[in-house]
Amino acid sequence: xxxxxxxxxxxxxxxxxxxxxxxxxxxxxxxxxxxxxxxxxxxxxxxxxxxxxxxxxxxxxxxxxxxxxxxxxxxxxxxxxxxxxxxxxxxxxxxxxxxxxxxxxxxxxxxxxxxxxxxxxxxxxxxxxxxxxxxxxxxxxxxxxxxxxxxxxxxxxxxxxxxxxxxxxxxxxxxxxxxxxxxxxxxxxxxxxxxxxxxxxxxxxxxxxxxxxxxxxxxxxxxxxxxxxxxxxxxxxxxxxxxxxxxxxxxxxxxxxxxxxxxx
Amino acid sequence: xxxxxxxxxxxxxxxxxxxxxxxxxxxxxxxxxxxxxxxxxxxxxxxxxxxxxxxxxxxxxxxxxxxxxxxxxxxxxxxxxxxxxxxxxxxxxxxxxxxxxxxxxxxxxxxxxxxxxxxxxxxxxxxxxxxxxxxxxxxxxxxxxxxxxxxxxxxxxxxxxxxxxxxxxxxxxxxxxxxxxxxxxxxxxxxxxxxxxxxxxxxxxxxxxxxxxxxxxxxxxxxxxxxxxxxxxxxxxxxxxxxxxxxxxxxxxxxxxxxxxxxxxxxxxxxxxxxxxxxxxxxxxxxxxxxxxxxxxxxxxxxxxxxxxxxxxxxxxxxxxxxxxxxxxxxxxxxxxxxxxxxxxxxxxxxxxxxxxxxxxxxxxxxxxxxxxxxx
Numbered sequence: 001x002x003x004x005x006x007x008x009x010x011x012x013x014x015x016x017x018x019x020x021x022x023x024x025x026x027x028x029x030x031x032x033x034x035x036x037x038x039x040x041x042x043x044x045x046x047x048x049x050x051x052x053x054x055x056x057x058x059x060x061x062x063x064x065x066x067x068x069x070x071x072x073x074x075x076x077x078x079x080x081x082x083x084x085x086x087x088x089x090x091x092x093x094x095x096x097x098x099x100x101x102x103x104x105x106x107x108x109x110x111x112x113x114x115x116x117x118x119x120x121x122x123x124x125x126x127x128x129x130x131x132x133x134x135x136x137x138x139x140x141x142x143x144x145x146x147x148x149x150x151x152x153x154x155x156x157x158x159x160x161x162x163x164x165x166x167x168x169x170x171x172x173x174x175x176x177x178x179x180x181x182x183x184x185x186x187x188x189x190x191x192x193x194x195x196x197x198x199x200x201x202x203x204x205x206x207x208x209x210x211x212x213x214x215x216x217x218x219x220x221x222x223x224x225x226x227x228x229x230x231x232x233x234x235x236x237x238x239x240x241x242x243x244x245x246x247x248x249x250x251x252x253x254x255x256x257x258x259x260x261x262x263x264x
Numbered sequence: 265x266x267x268x269x270x271x272x273x274x275x276x277x278x279x280x281x282x283x284x285x286x287x288x289x290x291x292x293x294x295x296x297x298x299x300x301x302x303x304x305x306x307x308x309x310x311x312x313x314x315x316x317x318x319x320x321x322x323x324x325x326x327x328x329x330x331x332x333x334x335x336x337x338x339x340x341x342x343x344x345x346x347x348x349x350x351x352x353x354x355x356x357x358x359x360x361x362x363x364x365x366x367x368x369x370x371x372x373x374x375x376x377x378x379x380x381x382x383x384x385x386x387x388x389x390x391x392x393x394x395x396x397x398x399x400x401x402x403x404x405x406x407x408x409x410x411x412x413x414x415x416x417x418x419x420x421x422x423x424x425x426x427x428x429x430x431x432x433x434x435x436x437x438x439x440x441x442x443x444x445x446x447x448x449x450x451x452x453x454x455x456x457x458x459x460x461x462x463x464x465x466x467x468x469x470x471x472x473x474x475x476x477x478x479x480x481x482x483x484x485x486x487x488x489x490x491x492x493x494x495x496x497x498x499x500x501x502x503x504x505x506x507x508x509x510x511x512x513x514x515x516x517x518x519x520x521x522x523x524x525x526x527x528x529x530x531x532x533x534x535x536x537x538x539x540x541x542x543x544x545x546x547x548x549x550x551x552x553x554x555x556x557x558x559x560x561x562x563x564x565x566x567x568x569x570x571x572x573x574x575x576x577x578x579x580x581x582x583x584x585x586x587x588x589x590x591x592x593x594x595x596x597x598x599x600x601x602x603x604x605x606x607x608x609x610x611x612x613x614x615x616x617x618x619x620x621x622x623x624x625x626x627x628x629x630x631x632x633x634x635x636x637x638x639x640x
Contacts, residue, residue, distance in 0.1 A: 099362050132331060132364020139366045170369070 004116075007175070007242065008123040008137055011149035012159035016180040018046045019216055020149055020206065020238075021124040026050060026223035027232075027239035029080035033119040036075075037082060038108070040101055040137070042089030046124040050078030053219020058088025059104040071111050079224050083114060097126070098133020105136050120243065138172050145175040145248060147203065150194075152179065152187030154263045157194055161259055164198050164251040173248035176203035178238065183208045190262055197258070198251045204238035207231060270429075273438050274589070278387040279395030281307045283355050286399035287381065288316050289472070289510040290408055293349030298336050298365065299323055299357025314473070314613040317347055328359055333370050340374035351408065353381045353399075361386040381406045391434075393421040409510070417510075423542035431569035431593050441588035444604040447623050450582060451630040453601070454563065457580075458489050461497065462560035465579070467548055468502040470566030471541050472513050474586060475504070476612040477605060477619045478565035479520050481584055484624035485563060486529050488631050499556060501533040503544050503566075508537030515616075523618040545571040552576065564599075573598055584623055 009017050018041060025037045039046025044058050056076045062069045076084045087104040089097045108115070115121065123137045137143045146167055150160040160177070167174055177200055179191040188205045195202045207230075215225040222232045254262070280297070281304050287295045294317045297303055301322035308318040321327070321335040336354065343349065354367050367382035385398045397418065404414045428434040458464060466485055470478040482500055489498045504524075506517035517538045524531055533551055536544040552559075552575040561580040564571055568583035569590060582601045583594050586608035594602045603623050611619055 096362065098364055102361075102364055132366070134364075136364060139364070139369075170366075 004118060004121070005145065005243065006121045006123070006143050007145045007147060008125050008143040009147050009149055009178075010125055010160075010163045011180075012156040013126070015149050015151060015156050015159075016206075017041075017149050018043075018124055019049070019212060019221075020178060020180060020235075021046055021122050022049045023212075023221050023223055023232075023235040024239045024242065025082050025120075025122055026079050026221040027236045028120050028243065029082045030223060030236070031239065031243075033243065034117060035082045036085065036115065036118045036121045037124065038085045038087065038121065038137075039124045040087045040104075040134075041124060041126045042092075042097060044086035044088055046122075047076070047078060047084030047086055049216055049219060049221045049224075050082050050084055051076065051219075052078075056084060056086055058086040059107055060088035060090070060100050063103065063107065069107055069111055071113060074108070075112060075114065079221060083118070085112070096133070098131040098136075101126075101133045102136045105140055105142065109140065109142070135166065135170055138170060143172075145245070146172055147176050147178055147242070148174065149178045149180055150191060151182040152184045152190040152263065153182055154260070157190070157259060157263060160194070161198070161253050164253040168250055168253070171250070174198075174200050174251040175245055175248040176201050176241075178203050179205045181206060181208045193262055194254070194259075197254055197262075199249045200251055201247075203241050203245070204234060206234050206238070270434070270437055272390075272434055272436075276433065277392040278304065279385050279389045279392045279398070280304050280355060280357055280387050282392040282395030283383045283385045283399040284308065284311055284318065284353075286396045286403075286510075287353035287355070287383070288314055289512045290351070290353070290381070290399075290403055291511050292316060292351045292353040292381065294319065294343045294347050295353040295355055296321060296336070296339055296343065297355050297357060298332060298367065299359045300327075303357045303359075310610055310613055313610070317343070317349075319343060323359060328363060331363060331365055332360060333365070333373070336365075336367070336370035337373035340370065340376060340380070344374075344376050344378060349378055351381070352376075352378055353383060355399075356384045356386060358386040358388065379406055379408065381408060391425045391428075393425050397421055413510070417539070420539055420542055427542045427567070427570045431597055433587060433589050433593075435593050439589040439592060442591035442604070443588065443606070444585075444591045444602045447603055447626040448630055450601045450603055451623065451627040452634075454485065454561075454582065454627060455488060455492075455631050455634060457561050458485075458492050458494050458497065461494060463556075463558065464489070464498045465552070465556055465559050465562040466498060466500045466502075467535075467562060467564045467568075467571060468500075468504075468566055469535065469541050469544050469548070469564065469568065469570060470503065470538065472538050473516055473612045473615075474566060474608055475502075475516060475520050475538055476615050476617070477586075477608050477621045478584065479524065479618045480621040480624040481563065481565050481627075483524070483527055483529055483618060484621070484627040486527075488627055491631065499532050499559070500530060501535050501548060501551070502531045503534070503536040503538055503540055504531060505534050505537040505540075509539040513538050519616045520618060527618075541567040542570055548572075549575050568599065568602075569594055569597060584621075 148160045150156040177195040192202045209231045297320040323332045371380045383399045466482045504517045565584040581599045583599045584603045591602045
């Protein structure tokens with residue numbers, strides 16, 4: 001039996017973590033892997049394209065209602081049997097999202113028996129590593145590989161660089177960088193260079209394609225709605241690269257000046 | 265919230281403090297509170313009276329923002345040098361747990377040769393026994409206690425919580441604290457009962473170290489009965505089995521038993537270990553039904569509300585507690601007198617001999633006065 005892969009995808013907010021995570025999940029499910037996706041973003045949109053546009057109750061929604069949460073209340077089967085879980089969050093501006101993740105992750109660990117049977121578990125972590133709560137999946141031993149999603153723009157790279165500092169701080173190796181293109185100049189070259197300089201590697205370059213947006217708006221992954229599109233092929237390759245990846249490094253990080261130079 | 269749930273509005277014992285006491289019972293030499301300097305101050309100081317060092321990482325506003333990984337690892341190194349401990353405990357607080365502090369990473373950073381029990385606990389649990397449970401689970405993970413002991417403790421903790429919900433401090437939304445009945449009045453009543461030749465049951469069902477003071481009431485009643493020539497009318501029960509419980513808890517039982525023996529007090533029925541106060545009631549009830557159903561009155565000390573009333577209906581029940589909020593629940597149960605030993609806990613920490621109780625002292629004085637009055 002293969003060793004279970006438990007990955008977390010970090011990256012600047014709005015860079016496309018959720019759509020990448022759900023497309024990778026779908027591609028792996030196509031290959032026959034047992035996949036679970038755990039969305040930690042309050043928008044709870046990691047799983048929505050795997051469930052035909054349907055939103056599922058989040059762990060924190062149920063906890064807020066003081067419901068005695070059971071596995072079947074929080075784990076939903078989507079495209080090709082992908083198991084979907086959403087952590088959720090407090091209302092904007094109220095409470096503490098980081099604490100929410102800590103508590104939800106503890107609950108999930110207690111409740112969810114099927115987690116052990118998975119080949120791949122993807123934690124779609126919110127945004128940057130901004131506080132202790134956001135790294136809870138790693139710290140609680142639930143994640144053994146981290147990936148960073150970025151584009152070739154300065155801000156996402158800045159965030160990626162910060163995340164590298166965070167991973168080094170908590171002794172968690174980085175397994176690779178994924179570039180989600182925003183069609184900026186020399187993008188692939190910039191991100192490849194960044195990956196190398198922090199000691200990692202570029203896993204995939206996902207081109208910016210309208211079809212990804214269109215499928216998302218309809219509530220589907222590209223793999224389900226447009227399986228023959230070229231970008232579906234890119235996601236398949238990324239999925240394959242992740243499933244066969246066995247190298248990771250404790251990342252170093254770049255000086256601010258170097259980061260600017262890279263993107264100029 | 266479910267309709268039947270009582271929402272208790274007076275402050276309750278905290279899970280953080282419960283975890284600290286559990287670490288003490290596991291014989292840690294130092295407990296580090298990871299959080300703000302004022303957290304659990306009163307109990308932290310009290311526990312120092314009990315021979316363990318309690319220190320704090322004293323996180324301030326900066327610590328709340330930036331975390332306290334370094335503060336904790338530095339503190340671990342420091343206490344290791346200062347106190348040369350054999351076992352260390354680290355206890356989370358509300359602040360450090362909310363901001364997502366990890367306790368095992370600083371322990372790794374400090375790289376000590378001493379085992380460290382990291383207890384990730386805050387005070388946001390409805391039952392403070394949760395703090396005990398988390399501490400014991402962490403101790404089990406660290407190899408300090410066995411799986412069997414953990415299982416045994418879990419049973420006791422569940423029952424302790426049930427006891428509090430049934431008749432204890434968690435039985436009502438709000439409980440008015442009370443000093444209970446006047447001690448000399450009740451002392452007079454007990455002495456008169458003994459004089460009249462009535463048969464007396466003393467039942468000490470004490471929680472751990474509080475037994476050092478509750479035992480004194482057993483002693484006082486036996487002394488007076490001996491003076492009055494009715495020693496045989498008194499039967500003593502006590503939860504002083506010294507083969508059960510965490511290391512320090514077994515030791516309390518040994519010390520108290522030694523004192524009983526030295527003072528010539530016979531404990532006719534041992535009703536469990538000093539951590540078995542939530543479950544000892546059943547055995548007490550059974551013993552009364554089988555052997556002591558014709559007794560006239562009972563003096564129950566410690567955790568009286570854990571003793572079922574079923575077989576006490578025909579006796580006059582007098583109880584002694586250390587919880588001012590316990591007075592009215594005990595009266596509701598049918599106890600005719602309830603006495604509170606104020607400040608019992610501070611006086612029973614760090615001791616290894618029976619400590620004089622106010623009620624015990626009162627009984628001794630009142631009997632003297634009564635005898636003087638008769639002679640005059």
